[in-house]
Each structure stands twice: as structure tokens, then as C-alpha cells.
Amino acid sequence: MSSNRRNLPPVTGHDRYIGTSASRPNAARLTEGRGTYVDDIELPQMVHVAYWRSPAPHARITRIDADFARLMPGVVAVVDGAEMAKVCKPWVATLSHMVGMKSAPQYPLAMGTARWQGEPVVAVVAQTRAQAEDALQYLVVEWEPLPAVVDTETALDATTPVIHPELGDNRCFTRTLDTGGVDEAFARADAVAEITFQFGRHTGVTLEPRCQISDYNPSEKRLTVYHSQQAPHMMQDLYSRQFDLPESQIRVVCKDVGGSFGIKVHAYPDDFATVALSIMLGRPVKFVADRLESFTSDIHARQHRVTGRIAAAKSGDILAFEIDDLTGIGPYSMFPRTSAIEGNQVVNLVGGPYRHQQYRARLNVVFQNKTPTCQYRGVGHPIACAVTEALVDAVANTLETDPLQLRRQNVIPDDAYPCAGISGIKFEGLSHQACLDKITAMMDYPALRREQSELRQRGVFRGIGFAALIELTNPSAAFYGVGGARISAQDGATIRLEPTGAVTVMVGVGEQGQGAEGIFAQIAADAVGVPMSAVRVVTGDTDVTPYGGGTWASRGAGIGGEAVLLAGQALQQNILALAAAILKRDAGTLELVDASIIDATSREAVMALSELGRIAYFRPDTLPPGVAGELMVTRHYAQRDYPFIFTNGVQASLVEVDVDTGFVTLLKHWVVEDCGRVINPMLVDEQMRGAIVQGIGGALYEECLYDDDGLLQNGNMADYLLPMAAEMPDIDVAHIETPTRSSKLGAKGAGEAGTAGAPAAVMNAINDALRPFKASVYSQPITPEKILRALGKV
Amino acid sequence: MNATLDQRLIRITVNNVVHHVAVSPRQHLVDFLRDELGLKGSHVGCEHGVCGACSLLVNGQLVRGCLMLAVQADGATVQTIEGITQSGAAADLQAAFVARNALQCGYCTPGMLAAALDLVKSRPHATRAEVREWMTGNYCRCTGYQAIVDAVCDVLAKRAAKQSAAGQTGVQS
């Protein structure tokens, strides 16, 4: 990795860890198999639940006969929707700032009608999961098929059945945006390109399936939920409201989480059902989704059909974009973040890097009888970026301009910030030009073009594709809070000095593998002035950590990290004040470095931190009158300067297309990203690489394939193709650092930009390779067959 | 032989400890290790043999723990990540995984390390491309694989250097 951090001032007086590739303190135990994932936890009296899920996309449940199932060995309870509804209230997932959005009440278990294949209908609880599954086979559920809404294109037709008649139609949300002047821009354009894009519905496939243990203790009316989840306080609030329990009586614990990517930031019907069962039975109930039910019950995402147009002048200036996006979200908007966000983001983000002045967008979000969709890593960005960047390439081709040059000409210049994007989004400071310069050098672009042209003569077809992108991170309350969703936009950190001089850091943002705990330790160590080895980070426990939003929208480093920094610096001040009182000196003459209180001028140690701890905790009687050590400090941070802090970057992909077979070989991938201050370059690089490979999954492999009747055809690990090691490219990562001024730390998010840009870069590279054949593919995933069709070979 | 639905008594050596235990025929090896022996390091990811999270070593061979019944392991020697750690056989791989950040959520890691250990033992001269091909049986959803490939290549290079140094000084390793 390389970085231009030369002009960045240090965050603390002594940045020893911030900015370094320190190893994550929590990684070693995971290499030894010593993690604690939910399924590793066993509690006394614990029972297991398996759900009978709808086998049909739309069905009226006519009879449930559980008599035989109840007789099966080990069975503890069989519960249907009506019985469960007595314990858990229904919910409707809408946001008030998404004007006109609608959805229908949803229950933990389907009430009379099931609306997607995989919707939970009946719960069977037994001593073991195997016994629960045995009993499922003896459960008699009779159902009649109802006509299913499968095709989004006809979902709004008058002849299509309405999934929720009380809503009037199958429209969840619609939005238009028009700057004016779009038709005029297209009329005066020298070059216009129009493309219709298809994006396949896909899903997150966390390697650890969704899982939880719900443990309700009736003696104290207290609920403890061990959850593989990204937002423990959000779940605490939801359980509190749906089950009428005070928050203080609910503890949500997230230990190790085996991958999340947005899959585990939602509140699923079976989450509530499992809690309800624990309340009904007064004992712990474990639910671990098996892989087959993951494919139909985890949220899906990204099913969009977008028609896009771009207008440009002969000079190469982009004049306007126009898009029409149709997206299908399943039969309900997902709780509590809603399913209209993804489409809304597409509208906000198309054309984002560029300085055109006209834009028009139309969005329709429709209901259908398929698995609900919701926010998954990148949320709308991969769609918006692919649409934008493919249109840019298409118009560059028409103008016979180099695509990189066209981007350089049209990006919002680095000296133009702060400014607003064309959709109204606010940019604080971006670095498109610097990123484009850097990637040009990194990949030796002219040499690659020469090689491409030479190889073409020999019948080898390589392509180079770019994706410039913006990504929203560090969200303010504008995302959810202002719409009425009780999802914390602020996060808190508590740091406690231990008597030995060690510090314990408790943060609302948790760890799912990104390295959040690692960077919190780095920041805390520098902010307090102790070695990283003296820092212990605790996350994922609503009984322990300050209130916080958790991990989503690339907010861990920027929001959680800032809270840690503020708390650490405040603790350092308190420590120095106490030291000054003990030493009878002016606190301004002291510094805390490497767990030692030193004289600021002579740099000589005057007191060990452990000595201060000993005195403060065990011999407070020796302190001067009126002096007390405040050695546990909490600070909160909410980003309030902008709705979001945008990051930017550029990716490039080099591919080779076998034009006889349609197979694509990924030769290399480059990325230059700007996530503001880089706290740990290695971890940012790895976030980029992992996210890029997830993006490549969507571009080339992943799709939930439904048949015309609305049944999932490939809901298993063998038929749903994920990226694997052999086919993935090496990915070179470099950084530009434009810190945000909305925080002291200056960090922006880094978790999703990779996924945002990779599908665009790979698609553009493939189409660049196919250019000699005047062929192109705009339907993802790009399969060999789609390429062969584009080439006219099949 | 009388066929009944009763449990079967097996003798199985897990991480150098011999167990005589009764098992249900239907229980696969990973569930047995996790639920009966409390060895939670092997993870269940798909239970149909695709993801590789449950990979472990049986009689020294890499296998999918979900595609082997506990009862089939009667007489076998099993090494899980716990035993591999204790023996030190993969200590360099584990250190390289941490150094390269070749794991994020860690769910795939025990299976990934079992595959990596099998690789460095049986293909000590593997090229980077061969490492990618070999490790491709195990899914990782977090890293994008490059760091894993880097970590394995680091260990191959270090072991080869050690081997050749030992060869030059005539020391048996």
C-alpha cells in the first residue's frame, strides 16, 4: 500500500499506533478456534427451534395440525402465528421522511397467509435441532396456492393481484427527482447513450448463518438475547417495544459474529419468534438458521432494472444523466430500516462523481412474492455506480475519447469543495482528481493500453474498466432517526483506567471482523498514552457499553472511533489533573506517554501510571482534600455537520474474455480510495479487498434464481455461486487521505466502497474487451452465456 | 449383526485423547466434536460439504467434517483446530494469518488453516497460483482471499528457507 499522508498532522500528541498496520488484538484467538459464536454457547434448560416455512410464494394456510408433531420425541412446543401474536405485536416498516412509503403489518409467524417462499409459519421446539426437524416432518400444514406476484415489470399492472389489498396496489414507494433542463440538455448533446441494465437479486451469505439464543427469565422478567447481530441496542429497543418490556430488562449480547455485511442488521420475523418462544416457555431457546433456510429467509438485495441515459457535448463535457429504476423488494418492507432505502440511494448517487448540471430520476419500489430485500453491503451504491460508469464509458466510446480522460475532465475538481452534488447530496471534501492520477500511475495505464492493442492482433481480448465512485459514510440522524426509526446515530465510548495502568474501553460499535476493536485499541492507546497491549476493548453488550448504533453504513471508525478518541483524551486530562494534584505541580507541565507520566520539558518520567492507579484506587486517603480521580470517562459523538460524510475512490479492473467460451479471467484489480484519515492501512486494505471480491460476486456469479412461479431454484451453497480463491484477482490498494473536518479523528468509512465500485469496473472491463466485436453486456451477473449471446455465438 | 436404532460405541482419538463414546449413527463428525466433546473450534457453515468451514484432519487427511459421520470415524485419529494449535504444527501459519490479517470474522479460519496445513505439508513447493487453486475449496466471505494466499505463501517461503538452511548445514529437520 502507499499513502500520501505526508501532510496529515497527528491526531494526538503522540500518534504511536494511529496510522500503523498494527495487528488486531482479537485475531489470534480466532486462529486457534477460540472464538465464541452464538452456536458455541450452551445454556441450562436450552431447547432448539426449527421453523416450518412456506414452501410457496403465496399461500393461504387452511389448516395446521400439530397433534402428531407434538408426540415426536423431544418436542417441547408447537406454536402457530395466532398463538404467537398474543405475545408479540406486529410491526409496519416505514420511514416518515420517505414520503408516501407504505407497507403492511407483519407478524413473527404468518397469520393465515404466507407471502414468500421461506416465510416462517409454525415453530417447533424440541430438545435438539435434529428432533425439531424430525417433528417438522410430522406437522401437517394444509395450504392453497394464491396467485403470486413474481415479475416486477408487471407488479403495478391493473391485472396483477395486489399482495396487500388494504394498501391499494403493489407500490411501496416512488420518487422522482428533476433538476429541470434535462430534455434541453439531451436535445443539445452531441453524444447520447442509453442502456437498460439488469441487476440480479442476490444475498449476503454470511459464513456463520443468522442465529440467536433467547433466554427469558420469568422470575425477574428479564430477557437476555445472545445474537449474531450488528446493532445490539437497536434490537434491545425493538424487543422492548414489540414485547412491552422496559429496555433495562433486556440485554442483547453480541460476541463473535461470523460475518454480517448488512445481513445481520435487520430484525427478522424469526428473531421475534424465537424471543416469543423463550417468553412463552420461560427457558432459553436457540435458533440457528440452516443454510437452506438462510437462502430464503436472509434478506436479499439489489434486484433492479434501470434504464439510464447520458448526454455529452463534443468537448467531452457530460451534460446530463437520466434514470428510471424499478426494484422489487418482496412482500413487506423490512423492519426497521425499510426496503426503500436501496432504491432511494440509487436516485441520490447516480452521476455522483461528476459536475453535470442536469439530472432526472424516477424510482418505483414494488412489492412481490419473493424474499424481502433490504440493506446489504453497499446499499444502492453498486447499482448507481454501475449505471453511471457504464454510461460514461458508452459516451466516451461514442465520442472516441479515452474513458479515463473523460472521467478526469468531468469529475468535480478537488478544489471545488465543499459543494453539493446534482441530486442535492452534500460533499465536504473529495479527491477524485488525485485518485485518478494515482491509479493511472499505479497500473501504468498507457502500457496496459499498448499491451491490449498488441494482444488483440493475436486474438487475445483484454479489457480495462474503471469505476469512479462516491460512498456515503458516517451518517447523521438524517438516515433513520429523522424518519422515526429508533436507530442511534450517535455512539458512545467509555474508557476506564485500571489500577495497574491498563485501560478498558467499552464501545457501542461492535466487531464482525472488520477490525473495529483493533482500531479502537489503537486510538485509545494513543489518546490515553498507554501501549496497545494495555488496552482491552469490550463491545457487543447492551448491559456494558454506552448506547450506540452499532455497525452499518461504514460508521464504525468514523463515529465509534471518534467517541473513543474523545473519551481517551478526556481520560488523559483527568489522569494528568490527578497526577498534578498528587505531585503538586501544574498539569500543563506533565504529559502521559507510554503509561508513564513525564515532565513535558525534560521528558523524564515522574510517575508511573500504575502508581497513580494504586494511589487513586487504594490510597485515596492520601490525596489532597477535595481531589478525586475521575478515572472512568464516557464521551459520545454524533456526526451533525452533514447528512453523510462522503468518501470517494476509483477502481480499475483488467480482464481477459475468452470469446469462444464467454469465460472471463480476472487478471488484476486496482483501487485508490480516500476514506479520510487511515487509522490502520492494513485493515483498510483488507476491507477494500474483501468488499471488492463481494462486488465481483455480484458482477459475475451471484444471483437468487427464481422460476416463473416464484420458487427459488438455487437456494443452496452448491448452486448459488460465491467467489472462490482460484478465480479472484490480486488487488492493489492505495490511499489518498482527505480527512473530514467533522471530527477530530478525520476518519471516514471504508467498509463498503469496494463493493460499490467493483461491479462497475468489472462490467466496464468486460465490455472494453468485447468492443472490437461491437458487443456489450449490461446484465449482472455476467455469465458466460450472456457474453456468448452478446457475441452472437448462441 | 443386529440393526437397531441404538447408538453405536466408537473409539476415536481426538487431539491425542482417546474417547470411547456412544454416538447416534446420524450425527456427523462436526456435530459430534462440537456437541459431545465441546470442541467448538470447528464450525458448521452449510452441512452439505461446500463451504469448508468444518474442514479438519482425519488420519492426517483433510476432510469435510459434515460429510463424515462420527460412527465412520470409529478407530480414526482426528485433529481439530484445538489439537493443531496445541501441537504447534500450524503455529507459523497462525502467526502469518494474524500478520497478514488473513481473517476477519474468523468463522472460516479453522477450516482454512486445516487446508493450509495440508497444503504446506503435501505441496511444499506450491506456486502462488497453486496456492489459490488449493485453497479454493474453502469459502471466505470477508477477506477476498488475497491475504490468505499471501499468508500461506509467506509460510511456504519460510519453511523452504529453513529446509534449505538445514540442508546446507546437514541438520535433519
Added chain:
Amino acid sequence: MKAPAFDYAKPAHLAEAFALLARYGDEAKLLAGGQSLLAALNLRLSEPSLLIDLSCIDALRGITLVGSKLRIGALTTHTAIESSPLVAQHAPLLTLAAPHIAHRAIRNLGTIGGSIAYADPAAEWPTCALALDAAIVVASASGERRVAAADFFQGLYQTDLQPGEIVSAVEVPVRAPHQWCQFSELARRHGDYAIVGLAAVAVRQANTLTQARLVLLGVGAVPLRAHAAEQLIEGKALSPARVDQAVDALRDSITPVADLTSSAETKRHLAGVLLKRILSPVVSGV
């Protein structure tokens, strides 16, 4: 998901296995390497009352040269075939094909007998068996019989195996002098079941192939011999034009079954590409 309950027996001799098969009939399943069966059990796609674990039956083991045949015991794992010098010497097609089978962990337990008996039309061993004109050795209480691979695979997951019978070995004619063989697959990801694959065996002299056997996998319910293409190239000096004719003949002669992401048309096209790529080096004498 967890497998349904079943009973388990591990006979030490074939006779015991036959007795169990006689008693349980369809209710019993034979367990060799289990790499397909256990996945099916865990998914509750199969619910036998009894699993008969064959792993202790010595008669099903070993790779031996018997006269002009290489006998590969049913319990021989894919890994053992991949690394066997005997196989490399006498049946090199199998050495070429083995690395295409799934992944190392699967190859370590999966067996050739299991693969032949399961008869997945996209699997490598049935295709190679047909290309090599192998005999499937089938044992039962009444003795042994040999079935030509061409007769053994009868339909999707359907074989000539009769109730009470067990695949005990595969017998491959040892490599003839000048035997030429190739194996190629197009799989989306390394180790996946291929969209299309092609095994080719012939006697080669310079740019001429005789006794060619071209067998496709992944295009039909059984491994499919491309007779029309074989006839077109038989004994003729291969030229680019003749290769093209063979490719056309191959495409005309097959009616592939679509899979989830590849249509019949795509498979037909790709089968032709594979044939062209396998034959082209013969044209140029490489």
C-alpha cells in the same frame, strides 16, 4: 439441517453386505466415501433406514494390474487415483481428470465406486469410464459380472445396477501403444460441476486419430459419446476444415439439457469449442 435417523452397519465382508441388502432392499443405502450421500442425508433428500458402510471390505480396495486391465477397487479415492503411478502409466486419462473433481477434502474421501454407482452425468468418472471403454465390475450374492460402461449408465442417476448388487471395481484396458488422451472441462469456478466437459481417447499417429472415443459430460442424462464426430475424424489426417466439420457434427448430434445458468444452446456451443480445442493440437502435430 440434520440427517434423519437411520441405522448403520459396517460389514467386514461382501457376503455380509449382500445379506443386509437382501434384508433391507430399497431401505438400505450403500456408503462408500459418502461425499454425495452425506450431503443428501443432511438435506433430508434421502431417508434410508440403514446405511451399509463398505469401508471395511478389503475386496473393494486396491489398484492392481490384472493382465491387460487395470483394476481399480470401488473404494479407491479420487486422491489415490490422482497420485497413483500405476494409473498414470496405464490409464493417464484418469490422472488428467482427477484434479477436476471438486476439492481436495472431497477427493480424499470420495471414491470411484461411489461416483460410478451414483452416475451423475456431470461427474468425471462415468465419462472417463465410457471414454476408456471400461468395464464396471458388479458383485452380488450370485457372483460377479462385468458391464461395459456404455451399457451401465442408463439414465439420470440410473444404472444397470440391480437390487442386491454392489459396484466392486472398475476395470480399464491398459493404455495401448500410441494412445492419445485428453480431458477438458468448462466450469465456472475451479472444482464446480462443469457446464460441459470432454474426455477423448484415441490411437494417434502424427495428425491422424483412430479408434477415437469422444465422451461429453454435462450435456445429457448420461455421459454422451459423440459418435458422429468420431466417425468424421476416424483415420483421417486432421485438417482445420475437418476439425470444423467434426465440431459441427458434434453440435448437430447432441440435445443438451440446460442447467441453471447455461441453456441447451450454450452447452451445444461450448461442447464444440472443447472439441475444437482438443483436436487443434493434433492438426498442428503438437
